[in-house]
Amino acid sequence: TVRPKNEVEQKQLCAFGEYVAEILPKYIQQVQVTCYNELELLIHPDGIIPVLTFLRDHTNAQFKSLADLTAVDVPSRQYRFEIVYNLLSLRFNSRIRVKTYTDELTPIDSAVSVHKAANWYEREVWDMYGVFFANHPDLRRILTDYGFEGHPFRKDFPLSGYVEV
């Protein structure tokens, strides 16, 4: 069986993507809609806080809920980490994905000032990948052991780690 294509939703998401891209041309580099009707905004890292506050506060885009904050490691790129924010709008019942990039040493602005939920998610991304978040209230390890060295989710970290248990 094949998932049925929902053309109406696809068109609505495309229209909304163009709307947002028209309002924020300074930070949005690309907008794409996947075939499964998921809207993605690809952002320059300077523009995280403006874009997230816009999506939270604007009347046509009340994405009040931060559902997820993760990172993806692609070691072959110049900026190897891709930070992904998943937002949910309760008023309009729709989701949106915001993606940024950074390398190992450049800090990213913390989203805690926009969404309180980002606190532990950013601690997890710091612990697992090593992405530093500027202006985070309390950035420390959250999942690894107390004296653990290294960032486990990176692609160059071996599966069984460096220390024998």
Next chain:
Amino acid sequence: QTTGLKRLAVAENPHERLRILYTKILGVLENIPKEAAYRKYTEQIVNERFDLVKKETDVQKLQDKLNSGQIEEVIVQAENELSLARKMIQWKPWEPLVEEPPSDQWRWPI
């Protein structure tokens, strides 16, 4: 008399409050250049809602016409829009792109 939502008190005189908020938003939007898309669309939204608020005096009918939840939620949304407009003046998002990404950054599959 209750909104049914936690931490949202019932607003007495919501028309007055909305009137003040919408005039403040329009005043803040004057500081943005006229060609900016943000100014166009926000002015459109605010003017539509403002006209509905001016014409309709009954609270229940106004809620139905706006079709955006309770009046208190509409007030909260207008306050959010006001703070967003003030921040937009500092960020200036209508300027052209800050920096192009490296050519392989958004290519998927790699």
